[in-house]
Amino acid sequence: MASSEIEVVSSDSKAQQNPSEAPVIDVFSACAYGDFQKLRKFVEEDGASLSQPDLNGYYAIQWAALNNFPDIVQYIIEHGGDVNATDNMQQTALHWVAVRGAIAVADVLLQNGARVEAVDVNGYRAVHVAAQYGQTAFLNHIVVKYQADFDAPDNEGRSPIHWAAYKGFADTIRLLLFRDACQGRQDKEGCTPLHWAAIRGHVEACTVLVHAGTKQELMVKDNAGFTPAQLASDKGHRHVALFLSNAQRAHSNHWLGKFWSGKMADIGYAPILFCTIIILTVLFINSILAAPNLPKVTAVVGLWGWAAVSVSVGSLVMFYRCSKDPGYLKRPGDVGYHKDTEDLLLNIDLNNSSMWTGNWSQLCPTCKIVRPVRSKHCPICKRCVEQFDHHCPWISNCVGKRNKWDFFVFICMGFLTSFLSAAVAIQRIWTSTPNILTEETWVHHVVVQHPGVVAFLLLDFIILLACTILTTSQASQIARNITTNELANAIRYGYLRGPDGRFHNPYNHGCQKNCADFLIRGYTDDNEIAWPALQQVAR
Ligand SMILES: [Zn+2]
Ligand SMILES: [Zn+2]
Known part of the structure; x- marks a missing residue:
């Protein structure tokens, strides 16, 4: 399994450097370091082209996009740069933006005709790169505003949720599950997102996936015949293996296992x-x-x-x-639930809201609600509880x-x-x-x-x-x-x-x-x- 672990777009070669330390000698370095004055000079006085790639095949628009300079990106577009120009890996500027999650630059690119579904040689779209780097806000933005397909598979059959699980970005997983991303899909190796989270030993990612998932994801075997619990145990992630096998037991058909982990947990003491x-x-x-x-x-x-x-x-x-x-929060479909917009996350002012603290764990993938701060989903009651204190087995109820x-x-x-x-x-x-x-x-x-x-x-x-x-x-x-x-x-x-x-x-x-x-x-x-x-x- 180790040899099959996935490689991601490397960000090391694309790191932002301090402009004062680096020489700005051409349009590419001017774009990379955000030196707008020199860029203007190169283009307007020296007649440099913005539509040609550098020696490595990268375009000026990619450098400006990666380092989050929306005004430079706008300038490049207005002066002959192609928003959909691709490098040797077939990556566009939008792929590079996704690494940093720069929303302002993405807006400039997409409003000027960049293709949100552009695919590179690995089959990665911007949504995949965003998931690989845990850029949850960016991912949400291109999905809500530009209808990016958050369930698209890459060449290996992995969708963004596979990547978020592999990298352990629990918040990105929450967002994708909240949007109903398919969590049961198997890639070409037969692995589901839960397999990858288990292989890498990401406890929180596994918890989110299991709580929002069904028995199927716990039992499904990859091409080599292993369940997520077996893989976690193989890789020496004891906490994850224990958690997954407990969850498996709760779902198992054996009456004793069902009794202790299922029924008894529900009835409590x-x-x-x-x-x-x-x-x-x-x-x-x-x-x-x-x-x-x-x-x-x-x-x-x-x-x-x-x-x-x-x-x-x-x-x-x-x-x-x-x-x-105890203070259950209303879900879509409950009596008295008010849904005043098509998209819940559109309605929230992400920049300034008493409801939103920038904590993606406020999304409940199970109840499909954006819950207020201090509330939490109780896996035993299967509901979100306002001002959640704890689930008390002795009263068989949450305290909220x-x-x-x-x-x-x-x-x-x-x-x-x-x-x-x-x-x-x-x-x-x-x-x-x-x-x-x-x-x-x-x-x-x-x-x-x-x-x-x-x-x-x-x-x-x-x-x-x-x-x-x-x-x-x-x-x-x-x-x-x-x-x-x-x-x-x-x-x-x-x-x-x-x-x-x-x-x-x-x-x-x-x-x-x-x-x-x-x-x-x-x-x-x-x-x-x-x-x-x-x-x-x-x-
Ligand atoms: Zn919930
Ligand atoms: Zn509870």
Whole structure:
């Protein structure tokens, strides 16, 4: 397989150099270094031609295009340069533009008659080159504005999504999948995009492809008979191999695999948690409050005991409320979904929008929506959730904008009831045993005489520990207005980085306001944040 790995257009020979260091001796170097004055002199005074290639067969328009000089490109076109001139590799200026993703130059070329589907000797079009270099904004631009075919195969049968997968550009893959690029196509070696992402060990690319894909892509074999999981394992990419084989198991027909990875993942542990709460409450009433072998409860202990039972019942109500809509984002076809334009990405002002932060991970290839910042697609619920916190298997639901308050109250109640009932249980046992016994025999006495209390305390301590950890971490996140997902994946989100590149949370309005917003409304309003211009588009 190693010998078959694909070669890409090299950008090294086309690197931009500092104009002050390089001598500008002819029209080609003037174009490459953007020296408009000298270019004019060569053309208008010395009569140099702009329609002839240099010694290597490259054209002036290619050099100006590669190095992003739209005004020079315009000048060349007006002075006899051919927008569709091809070098020895049959590449046009548009191929070279795609390397850098310079949108302004592409506009000049395409508006002056450049062919968007021009093919070089390898069968690469501008869309392939853009995918090879991860120029997502550029790719989107030529697809939306000039109807470039984003699914066209090259000479080896590879479409742009194969290339994006091979190079590990997850954002480019997201865009292509969002536009319904075919992810099941096999190239001449029988490889799908997932095969290539697996061969190269690109974790994020594999994740995006698997979440948006079907069972077919996981099971399909290349010409040598290997699935993506086998190839990843062959190449020593253990994380990818493990991820792919887990995904395969979830889709497998074997009932046990399906049960554990499929059905069980869907149902989660909510029934177990529900039964645990019921069992604990019954045990508490039977073995502690109304136990026949313990003295009658005093008024104070009884009050605390029944308070613990009430909170426990209350927590069941909150448990039920947690299972409601966590803030699913509407998809095309859902009731109440507003689609006000033909193309979603056309409607977004990529340069300045509170909706768009220049993060292509805002595209959901599965739900086909552009989701607001802070939301995420949950692969278990198979929906995008607004202000996604995490998917909690214990409530079998996501925690998001709409149910985070309920979730927080639920775990607080869990903490309170387990703490109160443990205190009451210990008090009851302590006061009921004779003082004359030594410590060892006291423990023995309790285990033999009150097994129900011991069972209750063991289970209750586990719940108490879990609730304490959860409540503390959630409270600290609420105080800073950051979600569990953002904390865990901070590196992935551009909006969590300040101008100096270090972590900065733009949603943190100070502890007091964060907490007040959460307690009153259950969430904070994110729409007030104004985002800086998108880098890829601005240049
Ligand atoms: Zn989604
Ligand atoms: Zn979920």
